[in-house]
Amino acid sequence: MYVVFMLNRRVCFTKSATGLAPQNGDSLSIYNPDKKTLKDLPLFLRAHPELETVNLYSNDLEELWMRFCMHYYEVVSAGGLVVNSNNKMLWINRNNHWDLPKGKVEPGESLEIAAMREVNEETGIGNLTITGDLATTYHTYEIDGVVHLKTTFWYSMVHKGGDTKGVPQAIEGITDVKWVKSPIPSEIWDSTYGSIRIVVNESEKVLSGVGNTNYRK
Numbered sequence: 408m409y410v411v412f413m414l415n416r417r418v419c420f421t422k423s424a425t426g427l428a429p430q431n432g433d434s435l436s437i438y439n440p441d442k443k444t445l446k447d448l449p450l451f452l453r454a455h456p457e458l459e460t461v462n463l464y465s466n467d468l469e470e471l472w473m474r475f476c477m478h479y480y481e482v483v484s485a486g487g488l489v490v491n492s493n494n495k496m497l498w499i500n501r502n503n504h505w506d507l508p509k510g511k512v513e514p515g516e517s518l519e520i521a522a523m524r525e526v527n528e529e530t531g532i533g534n535l536t537i538t539g540d541l542a543t544t545y546h547t548y549e550i551d552g553v554v555h556l557k558t559t560f561w562y563s564m565v566h567k568g569g570d571t572k573g574v575p576q577a578i579e580g581i582t583d584v585k586w587v588k589s590p591i592p593s594e595i596w597d598s599t600y601g602s603i604r605i606v607v608n609e610s611e612k613v614l615s616g617v618g619n620t621n622y623r624k
Contacts (some may be wrong), residue, residue, distance in 0.1 A: 408420060408421050408422070408468075409468075409472055409545060409549070410545065410605070411475075411545040411546065411547060411556070412533055412544070412545065412546040412601045412602045413448060413452055413546070413547045413595055414449065414452050414453065414520035414539070415600055415601055416452055416458065416460065416461070416601070417459065417460045417461070417601060418448060418458055418460075418461045418463065418525045419460060419461070419462045419463065420465075420468060420471055420472055420475070421462060421463070421464050421468065422464075422465065422466065422467075422468035423438070423464040423465070423466065426429075426446065429457060432493070433457060433458060433459040433460065434458065434459060434460040434461070434462060434596050435455075435458055435460075435461050435462070435570060436461075436462040436463075436464065437461070437462070437463055437464070438464045438624075439463070439464070439465050439471075440463050440465075440471075443475065443574055445463075445474055445475050445478060446478045448461070449547065449606035450551070450556065454568060463475075472526070479547065479554050479555060479556035479558050479595075480552065480554065480555045480556070481555070481557075481558065482511060482556070482557040482558070483511070483518075483557075483558055484509050484512060484525075484557050484560070485508055485509060485510070485512050485518045485519070485521040485522035485525060485559065485560045485561075486508055486509025486510070486522055486525055486526070486539070486559055486560075486561055486562075487508060487509070487522045487523065487525075487526045487535070487561065487562050487563070487564040488507055488541060488561060488562075488563055488564065488606055488607065488610050489508075489526060489530075489532065489564045489565070489566050489588060490563075490564070490565055490566070490567070491565070491566040491568060491569055491570065491571070492567070492568060493570060493586070493588070494506050494588065494589070495505055495570065495587055495588045496586070496587050496588075496589065496597060496607075496610075497518050497526075497532060497566070497573075497584070497586060497587075498532060498582065498584075498585050498586075498587050499529060499530060499573075499575065499581050499585070499587075499612075500575075500581065500582050500585070501579065501580050501581050501591040502580040503598075504598055504599060504600065504604075505595040505596075505598045505599045505600060506600065507561075507603055507606060507607075508525055508526040508529040509522070509525055509529075509559055509561075510524075510525035510528070510579075518560045518562075518593045519562065522537070522562045522564075523535050523537065523558070526564065528576055529575075529576045529579055529581055529584075530573040530574070530575070530576070530581075531572075531573045531574030531575075531576075531584065532566055532571055532584070533548070533565055534566055534567040534571075534605065535564050535565070535567075536564060536565050536567065536576065537562045537563070538562075538563045538564060539562065539563050539565050539622065540560075540561075540562060540563075541549050541561040541562055541563045541606060541610060542561045542605055542606050542607055542609040543558065543559065543560055543561065544556060544558075544561065544602035544605055544606060545557065545558055545559075545564075545602070546558045546559075546600070548564050548604050554560075557603075559602070561606050561609075563610060570586045570603050571585075571586075573585075573589050582606055589611075591607065
């Protein structure tokens with residue numbers, strides 16, 4: 408299964424051998440979408456603000472995914488969910504939304520090195536160690552009429568220190584760097600993106616070892 412956030416709404420790609428799928432007022436299910444349907448998804452979502460989720464089904468999931476990707480300029484990114492010695496999580500405020508540090512992978516750069524570099528550049532926080540793979544997220548955006556699909560590889564990290572003061576990378580639209588203790592306050596959780604919620608929930612699952620039961624929308 409793939410989940411792409413488009414206009415901060417979920418587009419889910421799922422393998423299914425049947426065209427029958429449940430749907431309700433805030434979701435739409437389509438079996439074997441054609442090329443035009445895949446290409447016009449952004450326009451469709453703008454025209455239907457009531458939809459929270461679009462479910463796309465096919466008995467060949469990878470083929471469906473490749474047909475979707477061909478309409479986008481693909482960007483590879485890496486980032487980190489950082490926890491310090493006080494068990495607080497590192498957050499940034501970017502363009503008036505709470506976010507986790509991430510950025511584009513440079514040519515010849517490994518995903519792990521890119522993730523640590525981006526965390527350090529965007530927050531000013533160093534002394535980082537990667538502790539494991541965390542999640543892979545997808546979201547789309549448009550620049551000068553070109554639609555992009557960004558794949559972000561996320562890593563769990565620890566900062567060898569306490570509430571170290573950060574330095575926001577202003578050129579990236581970052582205005583605040585903040586260590587936050589769980590549970591995440593609603594003013595941050597409600598202001599972040601769906602893809603970031605996936606990353607945070609995945610981290611909580613790893614820490615608790617209880618599967619999906621801690622998932623928060």
